[in-house]
Amino acid sequence: MTTEPVFVIVGASLAGARAAETLRAEGFDGRVVLIGREPQLPYERPPLSKGYLLGKDERGKAFPHDQEWYDRQRIELRTGTVVTAVDPAAHTVTLDGGETLGYTKLLLATGSTPRTLDLPGGEGPRIHRLRTIEQSEALGATLRAGDPVVVIGAGWIGLEIAAAARTFGCDVTVVENDRAPLRHVLGDEVGTVFRALHEAHGVTFRFDTQVRELGGIGDRLTHAVLDDNTEVPASAVLIAVGITPEVELARDAGLRVDDGVVVDAALRTSDPDIYACGDVASAYHPLFHRHVRVEHWANALNGGPAAARSMLGQDVSYDRLPYFFTDQYDLGMELAGWFPRSGYDRVVFRGDPSIVEGKTPEFMVFWTRQRHVLAGMNVNIWDVQDDIQKLVRAGYSGQDVDLDRLADPSVPLDTLLAR
Structure with missing residues (x-):
């Protein structure tokens, strides 16, 4: 008598849903159980700070x-259900209702949780965080009132919400304990561009300080x-100070954890029958020769299918370049590549990034080290991602480029690697 294989996916996120979809597309005929703590069907999160928040997209577009x-x-979709424990030896997961479910293979797509701040006055309906579709709806209703808003944190989510708030006519103050927005991911040179963009649209920045309490x-x-006792008007506050990977299940199960659930290039954990993908996975990247944890939408979109194929025994080496996009005011941007903080030695602008009369120009920017391209961004220029990603892959493979030609908009990108 044969036992039907059971593949359990913990996390009914985009990554989890894409993994389940791929299992069926690849011909897996066993039992697939997709478990998520939210009551909703699996959905994509970018609309929560972009089109859906702004009222441009219908709710259903996120699903x-x-x-x-x-x-x-x-696919057995169990929403509103929490997995409380994983037992690798018994090959079981325990659900919050006490049920024990056996698995043949297990995928952890548990995602992440927004970080919180322990602030006096830091709770209530006007204090917002953004991770779920319900939180996006509550935040959108608040912004539509047009009252003053304080955004704590000048990362991607903080800036996207600042732009949305200005679109609704709110006075916006962004409080950031660093000296520039996005400096920890883009560096000073490009962080300054985003500062100029938001200031041109009326956003006030308070750098090198923190919110001490809310009154x-x-x-x-x-x-x-603020720390210096300055009082900033605020009828609502968004706390956007980053996210923390949800590694508790993995840690309690004895899996290796280090800034996420540690997996190899095939997205396998330290247990051969347990895999991880998406925000929670710290994956070995074959191109970078190190583990990286990527929090962006594209990693969920592509990582789920890669994990599914690996669970099926296929030869998988997940080497997708980290990819991110944002829309803020008239700025549309794509970014591909990766570099550690302070890991570049020169930023090369291809075109003038200056914000003139509130308008964002067309330009590109590249982060390089020793004439190797590590990452590239295209702003208001489209259909160039393939060429940018080729430059990044070449850079990490040791191929250099002429930086003067890289900076010259008249030189086609696809000729820069020609010998």
């Missing part, structure tokens, strides 16, 4: 599939108090 699709694919009258929030 790749409806319930009928999961039923047709024989109000009764239940009504009125202001934020």
Whole structure:
């Protein structure tokens, strides 16, 4: 008597849903169980700070599939369910209702949780964080009132919400304990560009400081108090100070954890029958020759299918370049590549990035080290990602480029690697 194989996916996120989809597409005929703590069907998160938040996109656009699709694919979707424990020896997961479910292979796509701040006055309906679709809806309703907003954190989410708030007519103050927005991911040179963009649209920045407490009258929030005792008007606050990977299940199960669940290039954990992908995975990247954890949408989109194929025994080496995009005001941007903090020695601009009369120009920017391209960004220029990614792959393979030609918009990108 043969036992039907059971593949369990913990995390009904985009990564988890894409993994389940790929298992069926690749011909897996066993049982697939997709478990998620949210009550919603799996959905994509970029619309939460972009089109859906702004009211440009319908709610349904965030959902790749409806319930009928999961039923047709024989994917057992268990929403509103929390996995409380993983037992690798017994090959079981325990659910919050006490049920124990056996697995043949297990995928952890548990994602991440927004970091919190322990602030006096830091709770209430006007204090927002952004991770779920319900939080996006609550934040959107707040921004539509057009009242003053304080954003704590000048990372990607913080800046996207600042742009949305200005679109709704809110006075916006961004408080950041670093000296420039996005400096920890883009460096000073490009962080300055984003500062100029937001200041041109009326955003006020307070750098090298923190919010000490939030104050109000009764239940009504009125202001934020900074470290220097400055009071900044605020009828609402968004806390956007990064995310923390949800590694508790993996750690309690004895899996290797180090800034995420550590996996190899095939997305296998330290247990041969357990895999991880998406925000939670610290994956060995064959091109970078080190483990990296990528928090962006494209990693969920592509990592889920890669993990599924690996679970099926296929030869997988997940070497996708980290990819990110953002839309802020009239700026549309794509970024591909990776570099450690302070890991570059020169930033090369291809075109003038200056914000003139509030308008964002067309330009590209490249982060390089010893004439090797590590990452590239295209701003308001499209259909160049393939060429940018070729430059990045060549750079990490040791091939240099002429930086003067890289900076020259008249030189086609696809000729820079020609010998």
